[in-house]
Amino acid sequence: MDNPIDGHVWKYDPPDEFREFVSGAQKTLVELSACEAIVRKLTCSYNGESKGCPRNYSELAGIVYATAVEKSCPALAIDAVTLWLELQYSKMDSQDCDNLSRFASELYATIAKNLECANDHENAGRAYTSQVESLLRVVSPSYAELLSAEKTLDRAISLRREEGVDKYYTTYTMARLSLRLAGSKGSAAQKQELKRLRHAYRQLGSRKRISRIEQIICLTEMIKSEAQIIRQCRKEIEVAALAEHRSEIRIVTSLDDSDLCSILHSNPRELGVDRTPDWLPSWRDSLNELGERSRTIQETIDELEVLLNGEFNGEGNSILQLAQEAISEVRWTMEPSLRTLHALIEAVNGLFRIQGVVGV
Numbered sequence: 001m002d003n004p005i006d007g008h009v010w011k012y013d014p015p016d017e018f019r020e021f022v023s024g025a026q027k028t029l030v031e032l033s034a035c036e037a038i039v040r041k042l043t044c045s046y047n048g049e050s051k052g053c054p055r056n057y058s059e060l061a062g063i064v065y066a067t068a069v070e071k072s073c074p075a076l077a078i079d080a081v082t083l084w085l086e087l088q089y090s091k092m093d094s095q096d097c098d099n100l101s102r103f104a105s106e107l108y109a110t111i112a113k114n115l116e117c118a119n120d121h122e123n124a125g126r127a128y129t130s131q132v133e134s135l136l137r138v139v140s141p142s143y144a145e146l147l148s149a150e151k152t153l154d155r156a157i158s159l160r161r162e163e164g165v166d167k168y169y170t171t172y173t174m175a176r177l178s179l180r181l182a183g184s185k186g187s188a189a190q191k192q193e194l195k196r197l198r199h200a201y202r203q204l205g206s207r208k209r210i211s212r213i214e215q216i217i218c219l220t221e222m223i224k225s226e227a228q229i230i231r232q233c234r235k236e237i238e239v240a241a242l243a244e245h246r247s248e249i250r251i252v253t254s255l256d257d258s259d260l261c262s263i264l265h266s267n268p269r270e271l272g273v274d275r276t277p278d279w280l281p282s283w284r285d286s287l288n289e290l291g292e293r294s295r296t297i298q299e300t301i302d303e304l305e306v307l308l309n310g311e312f313n314g315e316g317n318s319i320l321q322l323a324q325e326a327i328s329e330v331r332w333t334m335e336p337s338l339r340t341l342h343a344l345i346e347a348v349n350g351l352f353r354i355q356g357v358v359g360v
Helices: 017-025 032-046 057-070 074-089 094-117 121-135 143-159 165-184 187-205 212-244 257-266 283-287 293-308 318-334 338-355
Strands: none
Touching: 017 057, 017 074, 032 057, 032 074, 057 074, 074 094, 074 121, 094 121, 094 143, 094 318, 121 143, 121 165, 143 165, 165 187, 165 212, 187 212, 212 257, 212 283, 212 293, 212 318, 293 318, 318 338
């Protein structure tokens, strides 16, 4: 196979360690058996099964990549790139992770297009799927990026045979993407897609080992979505109540109904009302709509906290801190109090500390 990264002009700046990866790719090639041993070593480091990370991991991954290219083993080449990226993620803050995710998406796209031109449709589809997975690691991707990812995943599905575990992995990736896209479609659509993701995650987990980092990322996405759904449900309940009593608000305003409800809670006199109307639901009223989902949310939190209590290489990395922030956010959303607010502020400050920013 050709080396698709040779001479490529990158839209997104590669991290500094990419030079080491490329340097490794220019060194003496090794036997495939040695490559497999290197992959096992890097995988153990990534999964936290061995102490520390080899200092020359970028170079080692590059050697595996170059050998795979030379010996026409595209699956191994993709594995080398994936392991190198995962070890990069383990020591970065959230802003750097976003930059790395967009670069990774471009890197996989370059590999996928090269493989597709070589009529290696199976591995091209795998690389396209990895391209989408990389974009999903961006904390707040644009809607245009998500729509583009949806087209890319459709392309990946059309190229692959989708047998065995691959079928469940693609379903899982599609569910993660659909949940992101549902963010602007109201609480009903978000609930449906979140249920779909939970099912896909369990199905995949029963058929293959999912690394702890991958589990943490997915459970964090679920919990963040739960907080968003609770807020969206609250807005929908309040706006419905406002529609029935709109005539009682006599002041003319350009505010949308959601903002109007917010001011009725926080500063009703601004709208010519003496106090928050009794007909406007409180946060406790809206939480009554949760019902059985409260237990599901707590079970997800419990599962994530067990994972966070394990040992990791690079314990200060942003993936772990983002998970802590998500837990604090959903707890604050479900039960606003000084205790949950302080926990949320501490979690946000934890992210700031990783990024070297002055906290709240």
